[in-house]
Amino acid sequence: MINVFQPSLGERELAAVAEVFAGNWLGKGPRTAGFERDFAEHIGVEAERVVTTNSCTEATFIAMDLAGVGEGDEVVLPTVSFVGAGNAVAAHGARPVFCDVDPTTLNATVDDIEAALTPRTKAVLLLHYGGYPGDVVDIAALCRDRGVLLIEDAAAAVASSVDGQACGTFGDIGVWSFDSQKIVVAGDGGALSARDPELVARAGKLAYFGLEQFSGYSQAKTTSTRWWDFDISSFSRRSIMNDVQSAIGAVQLRRLPEFLARRAEVVAHYDRELADVPGVLPPPALPRGHRGSQYLYWLRLDARIRDQVARDLYDRGVYTTFRYPALHRVAAYGWTTPLPRAEEAAERTLCLPLHQALSDDDVQTVVDALRDSVSRRSGGGA
Template sequence: MINVMQPTLGREELDRIKEVFDSNWIGKGKLVADFEKMYAKHLGSTPDRVLSTNCCSEGLFSSMHLCDIKPGDEVIVPTTSFVGAGNAVCANGSKLVLCDVDPRTLNARATDIEKAITPKTKAVLLLHFGGIPCDMDTIMPLAEAYGLKVIEDCAAGVCSAYKGKALGTHGDMAMWSFDAMKILVCGDGAILHFRDPEIREKADKWLYFGLEAKSGYENSVAQKWWEFDISAFGHRAIMNDVTAAMAIEQFKKLPMFMEKREAVHRAYNEGLKDLAWIDLPAPMEEGCKSSYYFYHIQIKNGKRDELAFFLRNEDIYTTYRYFPLHRVPHYGIGGNFPGADYAADNTLCLPMHQNLTADEVQKIIDTIKGFGAKYC
């Protein structure tokens, strides 16, 4: 089976993990701090604005507390979003308000967001679909005009940028994922970015039980180093040196990953461009940069599901991301979302990862063409 997503791991990760084992310390330590500094530089930011955590979903859930969103406050989320975003809002006791998306890019537009704003709106939790940037030049002024926090879900945007600035550095808070299905992988892990360094400091405590004073070796102040106080009922949601070791080695490979993924993207564009029954991904705005996390096509003749099954029978796995939240019964949210509905019914994500061979990409293209010749 040709996988839709797949990590690239090698001896380098194993060797670095062995060093961690040999050090006799596998918890949060120097390697975590090193990775945070590397990622801060990667973002064009500073270490006092960057913090690691155990997964991107923790970042979504913690964003409610860190951005001072209270029960009853309304948070606007594009209906085409990861389920973790919706759950984060609801678990906080806040009101999940959904907005529509562009049917081609699957990103929310400023006009979609503005339609959902009420006097109770406190924040926008914005997904950059597949790491493709939303139009921040229109969204940020809108948020500022209404006094809204902007939380950027950049889970798939490890190398994405909007007009020369790293994605995730525009809003108040952002998060990137390094789980097993992402580009840079470390089993599980994430990076958070904060516009305000004081919120980063607040997050550092929140993600370790709300501790005000560290116990043990790190506590050099208290006479009894086992004593402590807390400032919040926080979680324990941290990376450790094992996951950081993997992340550091994966980080070094990002340029190679991007080069290979872009080559796959270009091959699909070239191989599928003459199929009138398919829409290829919309071109990005000038000055923007993708991480090539997804390659999504849209089937114009209503035969998306048939194509997916046809490909699967040929050992080519595809999928659709993300099932719209207004179609999830448990949320109980109705409404009119024509852009998201069109995308959900007609979009298919093709295999996209740096391990794909030229022969595999050609097989995918030829199989899609074969389906078209037979059924379209």
């Protein structure tokens, strides 16, 4: 099966893990601190402005804590988003306010966000769909003008930027993912960065039980007695990365340029081979100054054949999917207002395999299977 997502792991990652094993410390330690510094440099912020977590979802939960989201508050987010985002809002007792999206980019526009703001809006939680930056510059300006906190879900935007500024750094808080389906993988893991270093320091405590000190072992170096005593600032969870994950992530981060180069080749292949297929619309071009991570390659098809095309490709060994099912349709969130552009996108969009491990033959297999299916399902063949 040709997968939609697939990591690229090899001897370099194994060697890094072997070094951790040889050091006999598997928990959060020097490797994680190093990975945090490396990632901070990658996104262009000071080292103290990044803290790692065990997942991007947990980073989003922590972001809600930092924002003070609670009962009676509203958080605006695009309905085409990951379920972890909706859960992070609802679990804090706040109301998720879902906004519509552009049906071609599947990103919320600045107008979509503005239309959803109310006096109760505590924060905006903005997804960069498929690694496309979208209207982040204008949305950040809007949030500043309205006094609303902006949290960027940059889970799929590890290499995305606008005019050289990394996505995840335009708002007040940004979160990223290193799970097994992302471009930079660590098995699992996430990161959080905030404009205010004090928020990052608080995030680090929230990620480890709310403890005022992380390690009794470290405390012993500066305290003569009773270094095992502790105090807490919040009733928090344990949400940290460890040195095994961080060792893998650090290698992956160094390999990111080669990953992006190969993904660009795959995208170019799709663009070239699918340009003349009737009824198949590729992702839109990025605006000038925008750089994407090329995490997803999505097509817009006739809604009447989309599901059949997906089944045809699966039967020929090509797995496809739609990311992400509209959250406003999930009954648990209690939303009843239609969002027609997102609903249209949800019926027409199909995501093709896109990862750096795809061979040219794999990509051509996807193209050939898609061409054949669309031709037959559209009435152009037997």
